[in-house]
Amino acid sequence: MPRVTDESAVALVRALIADEPPADDGPGGTAGWLQRLCRTAARALPATGAGVSMLSPQGARGVVAASSPASEDLEELQFTLGEGPCIDAFASRQPVLESDLGNGAGARWPAYAPAARERGIQAVFAFPLQIGAARLGVLDVYRDRPGRMSATGVAQALAFAEVAVTALLDGQQNAGEGRSAGGLDDALDYRSELYQAQGMVAVQLGVDLDDAMARLRAYSYSHDRRLADVARDVVGRRVVLSRDDT
Amino acid sequence: MSAMHAERIAEMFVQAADTLVDDFDLIEFLQMVTTLSAEFTDAAAAGLLLGDHEGRLQFMAASDEETRLLELFQVQIHEGPCQDCFREGTPVINADLAEAAERWPLFAPKAVEAGFRSVHAFPLRLRGERIGALNLFGHEPGRMQPSDARIVQALADVATIGLLQERAIKRGELLTEQLQGALNSRVVIEQAKGAIAQRRDIDVDAAFALIRDYARSNGLRLGVVAHAVLDDPASMPDLTAG
Numbered sequence: 001m002p003r004v005t006d007e008s009a010v011a012l013v014r015a016l017i018a019d020e021p022p023a024d025d026g027p028g029g030t031a032g033w034l035q036r037l038c039r040t041a042a043r044a045l046p047a048t049g050a051g052v053s054m055l056s057p058q059g060a061r062g063v064v065a066a067s068s069p070a071s072e073d074l075e076e077l078q079f080t081l082g083e084g085p086c087i088d089a090f091a092s093r094q095p096v097l098e099s100d101l102g103n104g105a106g107a108r109w110p111a112y113a114p115a116a117r118e119r120g121i122q123a124v125f126a127f128p129l130q131i132g133a134a135r136l137g138v139l140d141v142y143r144d145r146p147g148r149m150s151a152t153g154v155a156q157a158l159a160f161a162e163v164a165v166t167a168l169l170d171g172q173q174n175a176g177e178g179r180s181a182g183g184l185d186d187a188l189d190y191r192s193e194l195y196q197a198q199g200m201v202a203v204q205l206g207v208d209l210d211d212a213m214a215r216l217r218a219y220s221y222s223h224d225r226r227l228a229d230v231a232r233d234v235v236g237r238r239v240v241l242s243r244d245d246t
Numbered sequence: 247m248s249a250m251h252a253e254r255i256a257e258m259f260v261q262a263a264d265t266l267v268d269d270f271d272l273i274e275f276l277q278m279v280t281t282l283s284a285e286f287t288d289a290a291a292a293g294l295l296l297g298d299h300e301g302r303l304q305f306m307a308a309s310d311e312e313t314r315l316l317e318l319f320q321v322q323i324h325e326g327p328c329q330d331c332f333r334e335g336t337p338v339i340n341a342d343l344a345e346a347a348e349r350w351p352l353f354a355p356k357a358v359e360a361g362f363r364s365v366h367a368f369p370l371r372l373r374g375e376r377i378g379a380l381n382l383f384g385h386e387p388g389r390m391q392p393s394d395a396r397i398v399q400a401l402a403d404v405a406t407i408g409l410l411q412e413r414a415i416k417r418g419e420l421l422t423e424q425l426q427g428a429l430n431s432r433v434v435i436e437q438a439k440g441a442i443a444q445r446r447d448i449d450v451d452a453a454f455a456l457i458r459d460y461a462r463s464n465g466l467r468l469g470v471v472a473h474a475v476l477d478d479p480a481s482m483p484d485l486t487a488g
Contacts, residue, residue, distance in 0.1 A: 056426050060433060131418035136425070169418055172425040192436045196450050199440025199476070209437060209476065235440070235450060 009159040016040045017163070027065075030171035034065035034164060041141060041160045042067040045153050048121065048144045051075035052129070052164055054137035055090045062191055064137070070119070074142055076227050077115055080217035084112040086138045089126035093135065096126045097154070100146035122146040125154075127161040129168070139164055194227065197234035201241050215241055255397060258282045259404060270412060276307035279380065279405045283398050284309040287390060289382040290362065293319045295328050296370070296378035296409075303332055303378065314360045318353070319381065326353035327367035328379035335376055338367040339395050340388040363387045368399050370406040377406060431469050438472035445479075445486055460485045 020036045020043070027035065038050040049071030055061040061079050066072035078084030085096040088108075098105055101122055105113040116124065123143040129136040139161045141149075149157070194216070202212035219241055220230040233239035261278060276294050284292035293308040293315070305319040322328040327338040327350070343363055346354035357365060364384040370377045380402045384390075390398075435457075442453035460482065461471045471482070479486040 054426075054429070056430065060430060131422060132415035134419040134422035136422055165418070168425060169421040172421045172428070192432075195433050195436035196440035196443070199437035199442075200444040201440075202437075202476075203441045203444040235443075 009155060010162055013040075013044075013156065013159045013163050016044055030167055031065050033167055035067070037160060037164055037167070038065050038067040038071065041139070041157070042071075045141060045149070045157060045160075047141045049074065049142045050160075051140045051142075052137060053079075053086060053140070054168075055087075055135070057135065061137075062194075071140075071142060073226065074116065074119060074121060075140060076217075077119070077221075078112060078140075080221045080227070081109075081111040081115060082214075083109045084116075085109075085124045085126035086140050089128045089138050090135060093128055093130060095128065095154070095158075096124075097149060098124045099148040102146065116142075120144050123149075125149050125157060127157055129161055129165045131165055131169070136165060136168055191228070193235050194231040197231040200234060205241065205243055254286065258286060258401060272409075272412065273307055275408065275412075276405075277309075279401065280307050280309040283380060283382060283401055286401075287382060287394055287398060288384075289366075290385050291315050291383045293381045294370075294378060294405075295319060295322065295332075295381065297332065297376065303328060306378070315383075318357055318360060318362075318383070321353045321356055322381070324352065326350050327365050328381050331367040331369045332376060332379045335369050335371055337369065337395065337399060338365070340390055341365050342387045344387070357383070361385060364389065366390055366395070366398075368395075368402040370402050370409070372403070372406045372410055375410070377409060380405070431472075434469060434472045434476065438475040441475055441479075442486065456485060 017033075017037050017040045020040045022032055023035055023039075026032050034052050038052060041047065041050040049067045051066035051071045051074065052064045053061060053075050054064050063072055063075040063079075066075055075086070078086045085098050089096040098108075101113045101117050101124065121142045121144060123146050125141040125143075127139045127141075129139060139157070141157060197216055198209055198212045201207070201215060202209050205212065205215070207215070216230060216234070217227060219225075219239075220227040223230070230239060234241065261282065276296075280292040280294050283289070291308065291310050291312075294306050295303040296306050298304050303323050305316070305323070308315060308319065319328075327341055331338050341349075341364065343354050343357045343365055346365075362383040362385060364387045366382040366384075368380040368382075370379060380398070382390075382398070435454075438457055439450045439453045442448075442456060443450045446453065446456070448456075457471055457475065458468065460466075461468045464471075471485070474481055475486060
């Protein structure tokens, strides 16, 4: 995808983010900054919510920041179900703009479309975070009403995406090789239990890591619990997954 | 300017500006710039030099790989019109090689010997940053018109934008790789903590202490041990046996 953002649009987005106060209990560093970016995007575009997730070509994926817990759950939902605009945008390296989840989107995302609508979302706009051939993740924008995003909105969302890429890479530049961008470490602390649970379940059930993560996601989805909470219980041995658990 | 001429110029700029495709190849791109500029000006030959990280000019591409021509580019690493325009940031136009022995004692006689009479050099520059020079040779003296010189400079400017863009992207790609790599290392360590906690029936903090101590006493990197715990637990029975 060619770089279409112009410098003034990017500068405006940065100014907007600077006005957004940090959350009281939010993460620090890069993840905290990205949370402010998500909140600003929700305010400015406008949208019901926004989230940033990192994905790797090897299949690793995780939410880094979101404008609200509800948006974080929506981000997680795509990974739980293994489908959605975010995943398509990352794979195709192009934005995916779904203006009406109730109109034919079920063909494209048979599990995700109804699940998102159950959570009150009617439109999703996903923008890949990438530079050159390298892919980092996706910025997702959610709305509770159907309707196309205007050309101005899309242009501004692309500016948000570019600012997000810069934030991730600047953090990395400051951290140096072998260490992850300051504050992303904090975001990982939030999620360290998830990966610990993954390792435990892999050994418990004798399955590979991908399978273990899929089972954790499936369990949280079918029990209608947040993935992070299930992970905490697994690590605390309050929940033990069995082979039959779906 | 004839219609065909104008069309050729437009085509030239479109080609030169098309640097955002996924399979951008730096050397191919630079060769195209030299070929286009030689064609457009009816120059006998063109070459492009870029400054390396220490600011020394290095030969990168030419419209023609003939040995004597390549030598002329090599000489210009030390002295010559490219050196001048790279340092000053201004073009050298219509320099008469037969009269240039004092200005370029190494370069000028060699160039004359190779059959050239005129030479031009255009800086590759963007907002004060100078990254190299575009070099043109002619068999006859003083033939480039100011209007043509402006167009070649514009071509050099387009090439510069493409090059700087490509560098920024390469740097971004490298940082991305580092970031993904570092994050992945963290993730692997967390997964290994969970795996050892499960195998040895201990909590994750105790599991981490075991992994760390095992790595230290065996002179292994933490990441290596973590990977092995997950991929090949049988290789570390002292650590993984429950």
